[in-house]
Amino acid sequence: MHPKDEKYALRMKNVSKRFGGVQALDKVAMEVKAGEVHCLAGENGCGKSTLIKIVTGVYEPDDGTEIEVFGERISSNSPTKARAKGIAVIWQDLALFPHMSVAENIGIDELVGGRPRVAQFKSIKTRAQGVMDRLGVSLDLDAPLSSLPIAQRQVVAIARSLMSDARLVFMDEPTASLTQSETDALLAIVRNLSADGVAVVFVSHRLAEVLDIAERVTVVRDGKLVGVYPTEGMSQSRLGELMTGHMLESEVRARDKTGSDIMLRVTGLSRQDQFENVSFDIKRGEIVGITGLIGSGRTELAHALIGMTRTDQGTIELDREVVRPRNIREAIAKGIAYVSEDRLTLGLVQPQPIADNTVTSVLDKILGSVGLISSQKKNDLVDGWIERFSVKIGETSDAVSTLSGGNQQRVVLAKWLATNPKLLILDSPTVGVDVGARAGIFHIVRELADEGLAILLITDEITEAFYNADRIFHMADGRLQAEYDPHQTSVQQLEERVYA
Amino acid sequence: MTTMKRAYTALGSENVFLIGALIAVVIGFSSATPLFMTPANFGSMAFQLPELGLLTLAMMVPILSGGLNLAIIFQANISGLALAAVLIHFGGVDAGYDAFALGVAAALAVGGISGAVMGLVVAYMGAHPILVSLAMMIFLRGLGEFLTKGGDISGFPPFMETIGHGYLWGIPIPLLIFLGAAVVWHIMLRYTKHGFSVYMIGSNIQASEYSGLNTRRTLTMIYTISGMVCAIAGILMAARFNSVRVGHGEALLLVTVLACFLGGLDPFGGFGRVVPVVLALCMLQALSSGLNLIGANQHLSTAVWGLFLIGVMAFRWAASRLHLTNRRRS
Numbered sequence: 001m002h003p004k005d006e007k008y009a010l011r012m013k014n015v016s017k018r019f020g021g022v023q024a025l026d027k028v029a030m031e032v033k034a035g036e037v038h039c040l041a042g043e044n045g046c047g048k049s050t051l052i053k054i055v056t057g058v059y060e061p062d063d064g065t066e067i068e069v070f071g072e073r074i075s076s077n078s079p080t081k082a083r084a085k086g087i088a089v090i091w092q093d094l095a096l097f098p099h100m101s102v103a104e105n106i107g108i109d110e111l112v113g114g115r116p117r118v119a120q121f122k123s124i125k126t127r128a129q130g131v132m133d134r135l136g137v138s139l140d141l142d143a144p145l146s147s148l149p150i151a152q153r154q155v156v157a158i159a160r161s162l163m164s165d166a167r168l169v170f171m172d173e174p175t176a177s178l179t180q181s182e183t184d185a186l187l188a189i190v191r192n193l194s195a196d197g198v199a200v201v202f203v204s205h206r207l208a209e210v211l212d213i214a215e216r217v218t219v220v221r222d223g224k225l226v227g228v229y230p231t232e233g234m235s236q237s238r239l240g241e242l243m244t245g246h247m248l249e250s251e252v253r254a255r256d257k258t259g260s261d262i263m264l265r266v267t268g269l270s271r272q273d274q275f276e277n278v279s280f281d282i283k284r285g286e287i288v289g290i291t292g293l294i295g296s297g298r299t300e301l302a303h304a305l306i307g308m309t310r311t312d313q314g315t316i317e318l319d320r321e322v323v324r325p326r327n328i329r330e331a332i333a334k335g336i337a338y339v340s341e342d343r344l345t346l347g348l349v350q351p352q353p354i355a356d357n358t359v360t361s362v363l364d365k366i367l368g369s370v371g372l373i374s375s376q377k378k379n380d381l382v383d384g385w386i387e388r389f390s391v392k393i394g395e396t397s398d399a400v401s402t403l404s405g406g407n408q409q410r411v412v413l414a415k416w417l418a419t420n421p422k423l424l425i426l427d428s429p430t431v432g433v434d435v436g437a438r439a440g441i442f443h444i445v446r447e448l449a450d451e452g453l454a455i456l457l458i459t460d461e462i463t464e465a466f467y468n469a470d471r472i473f474h475m476a477d478g479r480l481q482a483e484y485d486p487h488q489t490s491v492q493q494l495e496e497r498v499y500a
Numbered sequence: 501m502t503t504m505k506r507a508y509t510a511l512g513s514e515n516v517f518l519i520g521a522l523i524a525v526v527i528g529f530s531s532a533t534p535l536f537m538t539p540a541n542f543g544s545m546a547f548q549l550p551e552l553g554l555l556t557l558a559m560m561v562p563i564l565s566g567g568l569n570l571a572i573i574f575q576a577n578i579s580g581l582a583l584a585a586v587l588i589h590f591g592g593v594d595a596g597y598d599a600f601a602l603g604v605a606a607a608l609a610v611g612g613i614s615g616a617v618m619g620l621v622v623a624y625m626g627a628h629p630i631l632v633s634l635a636m637m638i639f640l641r642g643l644g645e646f647l648t649k650g651g652d653i654s655g656f657p658p659f660m661e662t663i664g665h666g667y668l669w670g671i672p673i674p675l676l677i678f679l680g681a682a683v684v685w686h687i688m689l690r691y692t693k694h695g696f697s698v699y700m701i702g703s704n705i706q707a708s709e710y711s712g713l714n715t716r717r718t719l720t721m722i723y724t725i726s727g728m729v730c731a732i733a734g735i736l737m738a739a740r741f742n743s744v745r746v747g748h749g750e751a752l753l754l755v756t757v758l759a760c761f762l763g764g765l766d767p768f769g770g771f772g773r774v775v776p777v778v779l780a781l782c783m784l785q786a787l788s789s790g791l792n793l794i795g796a797n798q799h800l801s802t803a804v805w806g807l808f809l810i811g812v813m814a815f816r817w818a819a820s821r822l823h824l825t826n827r828r829r830s
Contacts, residue, residue, distance in 0.1 A: 308710075328709065328710060328712050329712050329714060332712045338710070340710055345704065345706060345707060346706055346707050346710045347707065347710070348707060349700050349703045349704045349707045349708060349711070350703070350704065350707075351703045351704075351770055351771075352699060352700060352703050352770065356696065356699070356700065357711075360696075360700060360708070360711040360712065360713060361711050361712040363693045363696060363713075364693075367693070371692075372687065372691040372692060373690075373691045373692065373693070373696065415711065419712075
């Protein structure tokens, strides 16, 4: 398919890009061998996306930048030219068409075009099947895309890029919303691609899978190249250090809170088809982790605690008082706060200002003497939380969507801490938050616990529960299966239990 | 920062743009006809604007919340009818102020209840506001035509004439009512919990609910208040025409939507302010009066409104492109 002398799919030198006063990239270099799985690692805002956008022709690089694709020097670039050279990107949002069939999505580049012509559905279907075979997957080509889970949509996006004969594929956080088994399946496909001679550049926050899949990793920090490293012999903590520039803590911090007052006591809580006979307690200042796969009932349990759904049986006692919230407002009034797992559609109102998002749950606290919203009180409250949680923002009037994942999550925490809760439920709080920022989030969480807040940490990242919770419950099939003390167990042991 | 730039930031780009367009329209017509810059013309504009203005305020908040209220015209008509019925019951031409007060209360109640029903259906059944308000519009039109047998109801006391055509402190009373409502709307949207919730719901109703906002109550309120301001428009219409007729002002429905979008409301909800919408209304009124004065066909002015909106969209697109490239270069 391609001449043998093309040893490198991509060679870049001196890649620089300046946006206004910000040097997004400063003389970065990167080399990807043909058929290699290469990882591009770095925190949000380090310049990864800018780099991808330069290779794919979305941005024009500054003078001095040298790019070679399959041995050919690129002088002018555009998304169309990049595609013609065999470069494809699979963005995090996939850019697919939910109402069209799988086959139509795969063949979309042939269905659209300037000239009107009769679409060759039949040949597209045959070729789509061929691509599926190459990937070693089988999907119903006639099914509407919207009927597929996100993991399979990802496969469709990959197939689509192969239809246009891509030989260099960029994948932007492909596993961010996948479960462990789905991730494993995706990684298998990536290996197939690589065996097929397609070079894959993999962008991910999840260090374990980076080390698992890639042969080499290029690390970028603050727009500068840190280095290129073989993944063989590299540890997660070392890679995290390279990305963030400082040591990541990785010690078990679980404390014994047996002696403290009970803040939350859940007894025999059940809801049909979701969870059954769930009983546990959380002490004042304690962080209790619940880990389990999607569908284990963990999020459903949280929804019941905040009154989004009713329970059939059981009681919830908060601070020695039985509570039965009928909606989230009642839960807030009782002192329960809920950080949703879905920051994009449930956690924050993305297009609205940072300030407004911070005060939504505490509007009564910013009312002035005549019952109208006082700008003064609002600004004071917002500024206070922004400072307390060190949220990096431009203006508080900017849309919250302009912030990085980590900073958005800090805004979510601010919004809920402003309600002065007794119990804070964190549902997968680090989804889409990068490594360095995760440590920052958990630093805040620990501080809050030290102030006496009871915290329920729901997560499917076992290491996260292991290093941050004081006690861990494993949830599966709607039941709490067992309780673990991080000091008495190991990540491996927990993983075996959860993924068994 | 230069003074110009500072003024620009303080006013907001939307307002500066609309004020510029308004000035252009005024200068254009003033040079085309000496009749434009006259007290008589401004007087007539001041009497024509308020009905459209109040109906636009009624349309605005549902749009901000991501919905629409197609029933506004007939909510206004049927509320006017409620006022007329009370006035006629208490002697028609001889009805007193107390009868008027009762009639106004009845009109507000009818407008508010018809709105509340829509709001409840939208909030609790999750039905789309376009369908719900369309159904309400057809219901109210049918009901109104049945009750009036398709005719005019007239014979109001003389003070109704004053409300529709009189002056207070040298300002037309309808204009005062509209400006008062606009100020209330501005305060409601910017400084009340309700207004805050409207914007949040317009951007993402689910996230708003998860943040603890009472989205159902807010939606119900939105349509109830919309219905009540329709009632005020209906009362004004009754006073201006000295009669009530189901179907009065039917052509205004889509003009209110036009005014909202011209005033920079996001068609998908969540963004938009009262002041630019009021400026947009002034501009539409100036356009229509100006065209009328230079002897253009009345239908032409409707056509020009439409063209104007297309022009504005093109201009905004161009401005945002320019803004983007500027940011990239600087």
